Amino acid sequence: MKSSARQRIERLYRRKVPSRQVISPDLSRDLARLSFECGRQLGLLLRRDGTVDMVLVGGPRSLYIPDLPKSRGGRGRLRGLRLVHTHLLGEPISQDDLMDLVFLRLDCMASIRVDQHGGATDLEVAHIMPGGVQDRPGWEVLPLIPCYESDALDFQELVQSLEEELDRNRLAIPADVRADRAILVSVTSADRETARTSMDELVELAHASGITAADVIIQRQREINPKYLIGKGKLSEIVLRALQCGVDLLIFDQDLNPSQVRSLTDTTELRVIDRTQLILDIFAQRAQSREGKIQVEMAQLKYLLPRLGMKDDALSRLTGGIGARGPGETKLEINRRRIKDRISHLEEQLRMVRKNRTQRRSRRLRKETPIISIVGYTNAGKSTLLNTLTQSGVFVEDKLFATLDPTSRRLRFPRDFEVIITDTVGFIRDLPKDLMDAFAATLEELDDADLLLHVVDISNDRFEEQMAAVDRILAQLELTEKPVILVFNKMDRVDPEFLERQLRRYGGVAISALSTQTLEPLILKMQEKVEVLMEEGYFSASSNASEADDETGAEETAGDWNEEGLEPDHEDPENPN
Numbered sequence: 001m002k003s004s005a006r007q008r009i010e011r012l013y014r015r016k017v018p019s020r021q022v023i024s025p026d027l028s029r030d031l032a033r034l035s036f037e038c039g040r041q042l043g044l045l046l047r048r049d050g051t052v053d054m055v056l057v058g059g060p061r062s063l064y065i066p067d068l069p070k071s072r073g074g075r076g077r078l079r080g081l082r083l084v085h086t087h088l089l090g091e092p093i094s095q096d097d098l099m100d101l102v103f104l105r106l107d108c109m110a111s112i113r114v115d116q117h118g119g120a121t122d123l124e125v126a127h128i129m130p131g132g133v134q135d136r137p138g139w140e141v142l143p144l145i146p147c148y149e150s151d152a153l154d155f156q157e158l159v160q161s162l163e164e165e166l167d168r169n170r171l172a173i174p175a176d177v178r179a180d181r182a183i184l185v186s187v188t189s190a191d192r193e194t195a196r197t198s199m200d201e202l203v204e205l206a207h208a209s210g211i212t213a214a215d216v217i218i219q220r221q222r223e224i225n226p227k228y229l230i231g232k233g234k235l236s237e238i239v240l241r242a243l244q245c246g247v248d249l250l251i252f253d254q255d256l257n258p259s260q261v262r263s264l265t266d267t268t269e270l271r272v273i274d275r276t277q278l279i280l281d282i283f284a285q286r287a288q289s290r291e292g293k294i295q296v297e298m299a300q301l302k303y304l305l306p307r308l309g310m311k312d313d314a315l316s317r318l319t320g321g322i323g324a325r326g327p328g329e330t331k332l333e334i335n336r337r338r339i340k341d342r343i344s345h346l347e348e349q350l351r352m353v354r355k356n357r358t359q360r361r362s363r364r365l366r367k368e369t370p371i372i373s374i375v376g377y378t379n380a381g382k383s384t385l386l387n388t389l390t391q392s393g394v395f396v397e398d399k400l401f402a403t404l405d406p407t408s409r410r411l412r413f414p415r416d417f418e419v420i421i422t423d424t425v426g427f428i429r430d431l432p433k434d435l436m437d438a439f440a441a442t443l444e445e446l447d448d449a450d451l452l453l454h455v456v457d458i459s460n461d462r463f464e465e466q467m468a469a470v471d472r473i474l475a476q477l478e479l480t481e482k483p484v485i486l487v488f489n490k491m492d493r494v495d496p497e498f499l500e501r502q503l504r505r506y507g508g509v510a511i512s513a514l515s516t517q518t519l520e521p522l523i524l525k526m527q528e529k530v531e532v533l534m535e536e537g538y539f540s541a542s543s544n545a546s547e548a549d550d551e552t553g554a555e556e557t558a559g560d561w562n563e564e565g566l567e568p569d570h571e572d573p574e575n576p577n
């Protein structure tokens, strides 16, 4: 470019537009002329007060906007900058222009059409639509205005009404809810039904983490480009929705690799987390025991590690997690070295916690008390069942993952023998590999279980899928050899005929964990199973058991064995927990 042209372009920085105008007629004329002479698009990023923030020089057909500094105000706000640029071929506002309008949350995007003599003909202005109407684009392109009349459009009024409407949208939501809202996004090649199902679960997971879904966007595409994951057009829709809902958090149903997170956060300027991180967040909120907490922190750190080494700001957004519950406090604190040190420290602690537990457990094993463990998909009603069975105050809540730590209680059967019954954390489909360890640790107790109660929420439309997910995880944990009672819970919520059909098909017992009266068949079945196990000598491995056998002749009748064999335990004050 000639140096005279360069000088003239630089002088644009000194220009100022009256604050009521998008652009003044004389500045649009000068911009058109200069742009025509260099054969390049020129653009001005203008502040609200009409001063020039940045002068942009493009090619004949395009303009590249560099990274803008982080914007004020954050969510639900316009950036306070507008872009006015030239279109040398007299072309209308383009798709790219509209994308920039949305991604940069500009006050407005304007183009000056330049004719073949370098004259400024018309001004075209587009702005975001704060209202968000279904199936309508999130922007509006205003009718052309002749450039010499460009001062007729009241820019100040336009911006004010846009911001007012955005504020209204935002303020319509109570303040305490506002902070914890997100747009849930799924980008998938799966069929509609699968995508929907998975999304429903993500909504539930978000709920369990205390987050409301402001909107749900499912993008099905045949092929997924791993680099961009999602097309620019769709992404702009998401950014618009976020702006319209006053939300700054996106939760993806797919696991995102580090570079996907980076490119998404960079483009959208929103916080982006994936399903794994959401589950980790839930684990972090719910973990009670020392081991649970250690496991969750380890999983969080392991998730973080490969994501280090990206730009600082992206990292802080990443480690900020949902409510800054991530493991890191400040940017500086986080580096690979420290994280690795922390992980080995945690591993060491974990070894110690486990050793203690093994000792505790072997004490318990010697006592010969059968252990029954309740397993099942999350929200199936496991804790409720344990509660009702034992009248104990185990934490029950209508959220996914209400339980993260196994809770044990003693239960005395009608025939007066005792078992230990343990609750477990809910299983979930597609548990990410990295979470499997944390999850398995909370389930290690299951190794000791003599009998599993597989609780199924029969009132859930997808109970079969959930049963399969649980079976899969049991197989992964190598627990398939254990005897299982299939328990169809929430029978109060389904049609009796339907229930009958399922019972015929799968076997098992139906209950409503909420009501003690319905539990009898289950209790009888448990009793029966435990007795069978006892008859099979299931508990006679240790020396204690053979002593008991000698004294009571357990081989003859299980009843005798029950009456006397476990007697000492009834008074044993030791809490198995």
Ligand SMILES: Nc1nc2c(ncn2[C@@H]2O[C@H](COP(=O)(O)OP(=O)(O)OP(=O)(O)O)[C@@H](O)[C@H]2O)c(=O)[nH]1
Pocket (backbone or CB within 6 Å): 376, 377, 378, 379, 380, 381, 382, 383, 384, 385, 395, 396, 397, 398, 399, 400, 401, 402, 403, 404, 424, 425, 426, 427, 489, 490, 491, 492, 493, 511, 512, 513, 514, 515
């Ligand atoms: N209608 C009905 N609701 C039930 C029944 N059993 C449990 N629920 C409800 O289901 C929800 C989940 O119960 P929980 O016992 O917390 O489920 P959970 O399997 O322990 O869940 P996680 O610990 O999160 O895996 C609660 O709102 C219970 O009140 C039932 O028999 N009938």
Ligand SMILES: [Mg+2]
Pocket (backbone or CB within 6 Å): 382, 383, 384, 395, 396, 401, 402, 403, 423, 424, 425, 426
């Ligand atoms: Mg529970």
